[in-house]
Amino acid sequence: MSDAADQPVEDVANKVDEGALGAFASGVDTSVDYPLQVEGLEKSFGGITAVDGATFEVESGTLTGLIGPNGAGKSTTFNLITGMLKPDAGTVTFNGEDITGEEPHQIANRGMVRTFQIARELSEMTVLENMMLAPKHQRGEALWRSVMPGVRDDVREQEEELLERVWEVLDFFDIAHIAEEYAGNLSGGQRKLLEMARALLTDPDMLLLDEPFAGVNPTLEKKLLEHVHELREQGYTFLLVEHDMDLIMNNCEHVIVLHQGSVLTEGTPDEIRSNEEVIEAYLGGNV
């Protein structure tokens, strides 16, 4: 763990500030350790401010948890980071580059991919089709290459390569037995697995998981967590939104607590556990 995690919130914010405002080189310097930096993010819907100056960063190769009571702005923050929503103010920096306001597909192509709170499988496509969709840089996504005789053989070759990878990932997630199934016929837990598997196929550096364990039975939850840990050891970075405090505390190296749209505190699970403010936020009068 780096020292940054132990610093108070203000210091972290200052550090990001310097990185973003200072020379580009210094930005790159911090980005090595912190692929994702969020600074002063704001978003309001009508009169309600959902995210109010959220500032945090995620360290490379960690499993970072983003927690907070209902309405704290976790999902909105996710949507702002991944481009589903455009922030009113603030910046999002990924791998040293400002990605604020980019389209979701641009951000995904930079190597940051998300899953959804309610699993959004493509129900009238098979699990295999769902998986084959995900990989980047598919030559056959150009219409003319898919249609033109001759050139299509090139596409076929790539499809064969992709298919092997798809089956490997299916095996990794233990969902090979439902490969031919239509995604709409899967159980809730299987959908969660499919989503994570599909996200992984885009070859990301970082995965943002929006409540991946909601509505998942304990056996599968254990399974999913094993996968996450295994992937983290392979070098993937995770940012996790989760309600279940125990789950976050037992699995994340670093925890960020959102409250009323801004970062209440952050630190190691032990620090968070003993933090009065957090207990207040979860159990206090506002809830």
Place this chain on the structure above:
Amino acid sequence: MSVRDDFTDRIPGGDAGLIVLVLLATYLAYVLAGFVLGYTLRGQLNSIATLTFYIGVFAMLSLALNLHWGYTGLFNIGIVGFMAVGVYVTAIVTKPTYVAGGAAQVGGLGLPLWVGILAGMLAAALLGLVVALPALRLRADYLAIVTIAMSEIVRFSFLSGELQQFQLFGNRVGFGGGSGLILDFAPPLEALLRGVGLWDAYLGFVDAFQVVVPRNPKPVVDGLIYGLLLLGFVAAFYWLLKRTGESPFGRVLKAIREDEDVANALGKNTDRFKIKSFMLGCALMGLAGILWLVPQGAVTPNFFRPRVTFFVWIALIIGGAGSNTGSVLGGAVFAAVLYQGPRYFQNLVTAVFPNFDSPSGFGQAISPLISQFDPVPFLLYTVDSIRQLQLVVMGLVLIWLMHNRPEGMLGYRKETASVIPLSRPKSMTADGGDDDSVRTDGGVDAAAEGGETDE
């Protein structure tokens, strides 16, 4: 309904067999009706040619619409506008240059027909782009509103006096206003045959056909061969769209149809995919319009009323959106039963009851039914008004379909969106994972479920 599913499964030859079977049954019904009507051979051949023509155009149009709606989920109800632009641009490019005192009020650029057809398709695609750019960013329903408005704007533009004639590259051209345009150039069949140098051979063949149809067999042969040509175009459309669907490109389209946000979140630039798909479909609609109307020799803007759009939608819904085979089948059934059928039915009734004397008004038709319980005048009146009732029948069929078979004749045919079959590659072992691992939730149940839900 399960009975019908079984029925479609039992047909030998799969989808192709089904199409051939439906076509044969349709032709047989028409030929039998022709016998009842006492048609000569010439009449029979003509009716087959007309039927083939409409099957061809509706199959092409519903294939193109299937790309929009079935594959990509784009709700285009402005089909006829793209057809109109295709036809009019082809006309302006291909019509001979204006000569003062000629029959035509306006001329064209006098270029070969194939140039005109390409220009027409390009124009339809570009109009698609113009419509799509603002509308695709909005929700799906807005595209529907924009497209139908566009198709009416196109029609009124062609009707307008302002655009009746204007100068283009120093030539007097125009849309001809309400009186339309005379398409005074060689129709597609002749242009094609001349282009490949088979025109003289074709004329020889027509002469030889006098053995079968004495006296001026050319219109009959023209109609039959043109029908075949259209079926060839249907096959080409089918081929193109099948390849489009069974590819990574088609996979993204399918994903957009299912959930656009997901496709976007996985790094696909969905706007670009939608625009490409939309433009391709529009170009094909333009081509179908050209092949429909150019052989007619003249075109007026009021042909391009929104009802044609809805005909194509009915055809697609009958066949089953999402399936190319269904689109062809829907186009064929629509053309044979709903478009041409009522007219035939009317002729048939008139032939069977030659002395029938239908009442001239609704009052005269209904009063015997009320006063003497005599339904005959009312039925005769109904048969007499069948052309007007055609739209009612279509509406009823649509309502019935929505209630009983919303997925169309073929049901949900889910053609795998991939260049290759997606089964596990042979090079890989059957089970790469650790065998004794805990299955995910209810793995056994899921497998059992799979058996039941597999359709």
